[in-house]
Amino acid sequence: MQNSLFGNNDNLLPYKGEAFLYPHFFTKEECSAYFKELKTGIEWKQESIKIFGKEVMQPRLTAWYGNSDKPYTYSGLTMQPTPWTSALMAIKRKIEAVAKVEFTSALLNLYRDGMDSMGWHRDNEKELGINPVIGSVSFGATRVFKFRLYENRSISKSIELGDGSFLLMCGETQHYWEHQVAKTGKPTSPRINITFRIIK
Ligand SMILES: O=C(O)CCC(=O)C(=O)O
Ligand SMILES: [Mn+2]
Secondary structure, three states, X not given: OOOOHHHOOOOOOOOOOEEEEEOOOOOHHXXXXXXXXXXXXXXXXXXXXXXXXXEEEOOOEEEEEEOOOOOEEEOOEEEOOEOOOHHHHHHHHHHHHHHOOOOOEEEEEEEOOOOOOEEEEOOOOHHHOOOOOEEEEEEEOOEEEEEEEOOOOXXXXXXXXXXXXXXXXXXXXXXXXEEEEOOOOOOOOOEEEEEEEOOO
């Protein structure tokens, strides 16, 4: 895929996948308005997940928004997403113009401080189809986002996702690369990330 908007058309990944970063996709004004609106206007929850049969609280707050005809399955439960807010819809429209797809759903993550994180994973749920297109938007504090080769961890690549950045992942990325946002000991203010997805 070619992406020449905003002067950045380089694929971040050396092979087997495509990821494009637009560091300043949103204006300063949009960033502060969206950050405030999402922080207070979203139904944030701290969910638990099962790890080796044990219930553990996720180290961040989350929320699911999306089209009502696209329910999602989580820990064996089918859940209805919350309908899009006008801010989420405006953000979605802006990235869709570049991604050239229509997103149906979004997972929102609120990292309250540097101790909040997301472990290594791939966004490869069956509902996302063969080559998922993931549009990831960040507001607030800059955090390090790391890719590593899933098969043998032999290659890794770190990028910074700052305020107003847009990361587009597509092609075979979710087959061959996993990603994470690690904890950091540095004093870190809150960050909101939205990963837009297409549930088939
Ligand atoms: O916070 C981020 O940048 C990553 C979020 C993520 O990987 C996800 O929601 O699947
Ligand atoms: Mn992910």
